Amino acid sequence: MSLLSIGILLGSLPVGSSQFPRACANSDSLLRKECCPPWPGDGSPCGELSGRGSCKDIILSDAPLGPQFPFSGVDDREDWPVVFYNRTCQCSGNFMGFNCGGCKFNFVGPNCTEKRLQVRRDIFRLSAREKYQFLAYLNLAKHTTSRDFVIATGTYAQMNNGSNPMFQSINMYDLFVWMHYYVSRDTLLGGTDVWRDIDFAHEAPGFLPWHRVFLLMWEHEIQKITGNENFTIPYWDWRDAQDCDICTDEYMGGRHPSNPNLLSPASFFASWQVICSKSEEYNSRQELCNGTSEGPILRNPGNHDKGRTPRLPSSADVEFCLSLTQYEAGTMDKMANFSFRNTLEGFANPSTAISNLSQSSLHNALHIYMNGSMSQVQGSANDPIFILHHAFVDSIFEQWLRRHQPLREVYPAANAPIGHNREYYMVPFIPLYRNGEFFVPSRELGYDYEYLINPGNYIYDFSTLSFPGVSS
Ligand SMILES: *[C@@H]1O[C@H](CO)[C@@H](O)[C@H](O)[C@H]1NC(C)=O
Ligand SMILES: *[C@@H]1O[C@H](CO)[C@@H](O)[C@H](O)[C@H]1NC(C)=O
Numbered sequence: 001m002s003l004l005s006i007g008i009l010l011g012s013l014p015v016g017s018s019q020f021p022r023a024c025a026n027s028d029s030l031l032r033k034e035c036c037p038p039w040p041g042d043g044s045p046c047g048e049l050s051g052r053g054s055c056k057d058i059i060l061s062d063a064p065l066g067p068q069f070p071f072s073g074v075d076d077r078e079d080w081p082v083v084f085y086n087r088t089c090q091c092s093g094n095f096m097g098f099n100c101g102g103c104k105f106n107f108v109g110p111n112c113t114e115k116r117l118q119v120r121r122d123i124f125r126l127s128a129r130e131k132y133q134f135l136a137y138l139n140l141a142k143h144t145t146s147r148d149f150v151i152a153t154g155t156y157a158q159m160n161n162g163s164n165p166m167f168q169s170i171n172m173y174d175l176f177v178w179m180h181y182y183v184s185r186d187t188l189l190g191g192t193d194v195w196r197d198i199d200f201a202h203e204a205p206g207f208l209p210w211h212r213v214f215l216l217m218w219e220h221e222i223q224k225i226t227g228n229e230n231f232t233i234p235y236w237d238w239r240d241a242q243d244c245d246i247c248t249d250e251y252m253g254g255r256h257p258s259n260p261n262l263l264s265p266a267s268f269f270a271s272w273q274v275i276c277s278k279s280e281e282y283n284s285r286q287e288l289c290n291g292t293s294e295g296p297i298l299r300n301p302g303n304h305d306k307g308r309t310p311r312l313p314s315s316a317d318v319e320f321c322l323s324l325t326q327y328e329a330g331t332m333d334k335m336a337n338f339s340f341r342n343t344l345e346g347f348a349n350p351s352t353a354i355s356n357l358s359q360s361s362l363h364n365a366l367h368i369y370m371n372g373s374m375s376q377v378q379g380s381a382n383d384p385i386f387i388l389h390h391a392f393v394d395s396i397f398e399q400w401l402r403r404h405q406p407l408r409e410v411y412p413a414a415n416a417p418i419g420h421n422r423e424y425y426m427v428p429f430i431p432l433y434r435n436g437e438f439f440v441p442s443r444e445l446g447y448d449y450e451y452l453i454n455p456g457n458y459i460y461d462f463s464t465l466s467f468p469g470v471s472s
């Protein structure tokens with residue numbers, strides 16, 4: 001195979017998008033502040049010669065931020081991504097990716113001209129073969145070095161403003177664990193000082209769009225490494241669950257017979273190591289999580305504080321939450337009352353929508369209930385239950401969008417906590433995505449949920465992906 005044809009082959013894969021593109025993780029890119037890698041298909045930056053995109057200055061929104069973060073110029077994530085790069089690829093048409101080598105989420109094909117719709121399914125409705133394939137794919141991701149992306153192991157200042165790059169390769173699963181850590185980590189203020197009341201993906205309106213694009217990218221990276229373009233992540237419908245019914249060795253892992261905090265030795269995930277679980281250690285060293293293994297996945301479902309989370313969420317909780325008409329409200333943080341986002345996230349009472357920080361409900365309830373790796377925000381994606389859980393949370397977001405049909409303007413444009421305004425670029429993704437771009441029905445992003453397609457009737461031919469009578 002010639003180099004050119006390899007390039008075309010690689011360039012035509014669906015390119016997901018995430019942390020630092022390997023091609024930009026060097027001092028030349030950092031000092032020029034430019035991340036516009038060549039598209040291998042034609043060798044030009046951003047595939048410009050083929051009309052895929054071009055290298056452009058990043059224009060930031062100047063909408064005011066909320067008062068929650070009283071600093072500026074102290075955190076690399078402020079005004080993402082301009083601390084690192086002020087020029088990136090801007091792709092045209094249906095092209096997407098850090099070098100415009102891929103397609104938008106709802107298109108496939110060498111020129112991104114074929115529309116597609118994929119369906120995420122209930123994990124309990126997968127065949128034995130499909131379920132085994134899902135678990136095997138996760139294991140493959142955990143053992144496959146990410147080709148396109150690396151993690152930063154130092155802050156911009158620790159990199160001497162770019163002249164001393166600090167990046168490291170990481171496996172594809174852990175790349176996503178690290179991104180979830182990086183977006184939610186504390187601000188390092190120097191000495192031993194940190195600022196904890198900051199989170200670019202939680203406790204504010206961006207919670208739902210951020211996790212939506214995060215899962216889409218994760219799904220697409222798995223499609224890439226497995227060569228299965230039809231793979232979709234399953235969801236766990238936890239409404240009215242009495243216990244963790246996916247916590248068996250057949251699914252996400254049973255309990256260890258002698259240590260209730262560990263997974264059963266027969267589980268798919270018993271040998272997995274976690275990363276980014278020691279936030280206090282990183283804070284005291286004023287360093288970033290560098291991806292070092294830190295021990296096994298911890299999980300002890302049901303051993304949590306019952307005063308905080310008396311039970312798993314009910315159908316009635318979800319239904320109440322869906323009836324809330326305001327997406328966001330008031331302070332737009334975890335104190336917000338009558339906010340759909342804050343109620344679904346779980347900081348507000350699921351029958352009154354009044355904020356109550358001594359309770360963890362809906363989304364938060366599942367994290368607390370797992371009483372282990374899932375329960376610390378920064379390291380929660382270490383447990384693959386995270387994927388199933390967040391897919392279901394996203395489906396509730398999707399139900400709300402369908403029921404209330406909000407204009408994009410309903411998503412707050414200004415005064416949200418840092419990172420969460422409508423036009424803010426979401427940390428830590430390159431290429432760039434704005435929060436508001438994911439405040440749209442999932443079909444516009446190329447996917448749907450099995451149980452939302454035609455409630456009450458699950459008989460579909462998933463091999464054809466055609467759903468008569470459903471308009472898109
Ligand atoms: C981008 O950064 C480079 C390097 O610091 C600088 O020379 C250039 O003026 C900046 N461009 C913009 C549009 O801010
Ligand atoms: C894709 O677009 C290029 C450039 O326009 C064209 O030469 C090529 O034939 C197209 N390929 C397909 C499969 O449509």
Ligand SMILES: *[C@@H]1O[C@H](CO)[C@@H](O)[C@H](O)[C@H]1NC(C)=O
Nearest residue numbers: 073156157159160161162163
């Ligand atoms: C890095 O940039 C900051 C802000 O421009 C500047 O204050 C600092 O002196 C620079 N540090 C180094 C090591 O160049």
Ligand SMILES: *[C@@H]1O[C@H](CO)[C@@H](O)[C@H](O)[C@H]1NC(C)=O
Nearest residue numbers: 153278281282289290291292
């Ligand atoms: C990574 O961080 C750990 C502490 O979390 C430290 O012991 C180790 O030396 C670091 N490794 C590198 C390569 O910096």
Ligand SMILES: *[C@@H]1O[C@H](CO)[C@@H](O)[C@H](O)[C@H]1NC(C)=O
Nearest residue numbers: 303304305306371372373375
């Ligand atoms: C597990 O729950 C107990 C309370 O029952 C709590 O003290 C502990 O911090 C929890 N552990 C984790 C990792 O969440």
Ligand SMILES: *[C@@H]1O[C@H](CO)[C@@H](O)[C@H](O)[C@H]1NC(C)=O
Nearest residue numbers: 330331335336337338354355
């Ligand atoms: C939310 O409602 C409670 C109860 O009415 C009230 O005490 C609290 O101040 C409200 N919070 C905000 C941010 O408005």
Ligand SMILES: *[C@@H]1O[C@H](CO)[C@@H](O)[C@H](O)[C@H]1NC(C)=O
Nearest residue numbers: 307308354355356357358359
């Ligand atoms: C918050 O929840 C606790 C129970 O954990 C309850 O005692 C308290 O009354 C609630 N506060 C409000 C304002 O509803």
Ligand SMILES: *[C@@H]1O[C@H](CO)[C@@H](O)[C@H](O)[C@H]1NC(C)=O
Nearest residue numbers: 227228229230462463464465
């Ligand atoms: C994906 O699904 C399409 C449509 O059913 C089918 O034509 C294609 O062969 C499938 N691809 C794989 C890799 O299974």
